[in-house]
Amino acid sequence: MSRLFLRFTSIVTKGATSSTKVVLARRGAAVRPIHTCSGLLSLTRYEEATDWQKKLTPEQYVVTREKGTEVPFTGIYVHHSEAGMYHCVCCDSPLFSSETKYDSGTGWPSFYQAHGTWERDESHASIIRRPDNSLGNTGTEIICKHCDAHLGHVFEDGPDPTGERFCINSVALNFKPRAK
Ligand SMILES: [Zn+2]
Numbered sequence: 001m002s003r004l005f006l007r008f009t010s011i012v013t014k015g016a017t018s019s020t021k022v023v024l025a026r027r028g029a030a031v032r033p034i035h036t037c038s039g040l041l042s043l044t045r046y047e048e049a050t051d052w053q054k055k056l057t058p059e060q061y062v063v064t065r066e067k068g069t070e071v072p073f074t075g076i077y078v079h080h081s082e083a084g085m086y087h088c089v090c091c092d093s094p095l096f097s098s099e100t101k102y103d104s105g106t107g108w109p110s111f112y113q114a115h116g117t118w119e120r121d122e123s124h125a126s127i128i129r130r131p132d133n134s135l136g137n138t139g140t141e142i143i144c145k146h147c148d149a150h151l152g153h154v155f156e157d158g159p160d161p162t163g164e165r166f167c168i169n170s171v172a173l174n175f176k177p178r179a180k
Contacts, residue, residue, distance in 0.1 A: 064090055083177065085115065090149040095151065096113075097115045112164055
């Protein structure tokens, strides 16, 4: 790729009339396909070519991009009860409302429903479910629909009205209080 870039630069340099401004613009155009290519390889739906390791803290990176799990009762949102919205720490999509948060006693922030759900229809929610067999038994992983961030898991032992427990890592979330 660098060889191609050098060749391209030399072609531009040969054009004696080219101003510096034009050269910079052309360089930008030459670089762009490299980003598109890496985006496709990583299978991410996130539009930008994002260097998550630079954007996130090491803890956020391990949980959201490598499916890690924070130690129970250590997350900042376990006992958090302020009114507002929990957003994806990677792409800022609204994921869970404080109205559906409850204390499950498990040590992780727990919700009985994803934001945007309408009568069990999650097509407008910012999460998707994915089968996860990594723990030996069949589980259901919850990921961000917009950036593929691993958020946590969902279980069938939640309270009414859904009977579901979305067990979410605090470090995958960013809380924003409701405007008063
Ligand atoms: Zn996201």
